[in-house]
Amino acid sequence: MLNNTKLIIYTFLLLTITSCNSQDKRPLMGETPYQQKLNASYKDASKSPLKKKDLKNFKGLDFFPIDSTFIVTAKFTKIENAPTFEMATTTDRKPLYKEYGLLHFTLKGTECELTIYQSQDDLRDEKYKDYLFLPFTDDTSGNESYGGGRYMDVMTTDISENNTAVLNFNNTYNPYCAYNDRYSCPLTPRKNHLNVNIKAGIKTFKKY
Template sequence: MQKFILFISLFLMISCNSQDKRALVGETEYQQKENARFKDASKSPLKKRDLKKFKGLDFFPVDSSFIVTAKLKRTKNAPVFEMPTTTDRKPLYKEYGVLTFTLKGQNYTLTIYQNQGNLEDEEYKDYLFLPFTDDTSGNESYGGGRYMDVKTTDISNNTITLNFNNTYNPYCAYNDRYSCPLTPRKNHLDIEIKVGIKAFKKN
């Protein structure tokens, strides 16, 4: 009898874990990792009430036409400046370069930045910061814009692949206790980027 009860208990535990995993499945590995990270209370930026009801982030459908190759023109002698944020915090950034690319038959440019505070951090020293807004901002996507991580190690012959499917919201889109860099006006794309992360609906 005890063995039978133990078997049922193990079955229920496995079943519950499987359901949790199924609930967090996304279309891509990137979406799955983001959902798993947000589900983890030790890493999640969500408020307690939002975390309690969290079933997964909302994404636009994946569209491979929003994966583009961009040409990078490095900015020479760029000065260090204080990046405006949603709070009084003013982190130091430098303009790393300008990216040009073609999307849906139109040419666009985005300025990419380097967080000076990350240069001494072994984990993030290769990361560049690419914020942008588009014609979905404030409606289907977060009004403050979305971010995309790019690494210096991903740049080859002054070109880099930009995958707009793999965008994310700043943490202040989920919780106002965070301080987030504001997207510069010049990084607005006059097009609807209907891929990547959507606006978060708070409980």
Template sequence: MKKISLLFSLFLMISCNSQGKRPLIGKTEYQQKLNAEYKDASKSPLKRKDLKNFKGLDFFPVDSSFIVTAKLIKTENAPTFEMATTTSRKPLYKEYGILNFTLKGQKFQLTIYQSQDDLTDEKYKNYLFLPFTDDTSGEESYGGGRYMDVMTTDISTENTIVLNFNNTYNPYCAYNDKYSCPLTPRKNHLDIEIKAGVKIFKKH
């Protein structure tokens, strides 16, 4: 009898815990964090009707072959320029450097940027901006391209850095046209399908 009572108590505890705290949606910690942010009405870029029906972002399957080590060649004395956006806003950026890497047996190059506005923000001063398009853009992924956050603190003493295309995200404009988003420069197109990271968002 005591054994039955104990089992029943355990069942109640498990039931209460599972009801009180739902598991985070996502296959990786990155996906879970992103989904949690998009589900939070105070942080989410989603429109109200999309937020109401939100059950999690759609991702490509996690693929370790889309994690590469890139060699960074820093751009010396880069001029400040106004980056084009989806609106009339012109944020100031500098070219930080060129990333050279091999993916799926092919050699590629991407230009990485540094926001001049973020340099004065303690929270974002170490962030670098890596926008890109690829052969899935406009089909399986957002046509305007995707972004990857890279930290200056992650650059090794040999000027190498790990790029994880599984941890890429859409600009807020993919969800809500009220936002102003930097446009991916044409030179940052990858002539390959990057089937990793977040997919195109299907609006309701």
């Protein structure tokens, strides 16, 4: 059995270790699980697209306030027998895509339509074969949000049996080119511009 002196020392050491461990476990940055996951990946040097100086000073990505009015249900129309085409990028790279379908929805009283794409390279990868690619620009592009547009991931499994899909513009992200010009990123097609201010999701990145 420990005597009183040893017990006091033992308790002090235990509290010190616990306090240190608590300080190491800093809370994840972000208001939602989506934002926290995105911030965590950008903070991780092994995954982050950030340049070294930006990573060193990284304190989290900037987002618009969460706004439930930017969560909409869209009507999906499949595009049958769509041809494969080379999508323009920020470099000479020309990845192969197909137009997968059209999404029709109303946002802030404005009738909107976006074309959703399917990467032909992703079809060969079991991990990403169900991913669809939804790039868009809006009236905040080039000001509060990245000029090249923002992206949203939609899964084929997100499209319901009655051909609808929920689009959450709070869960958008920038192409890697917004952070580092060494990346090659698809350019948002002009027809995917929305004549509305999408003040939701990721903002433009302020580089150091």
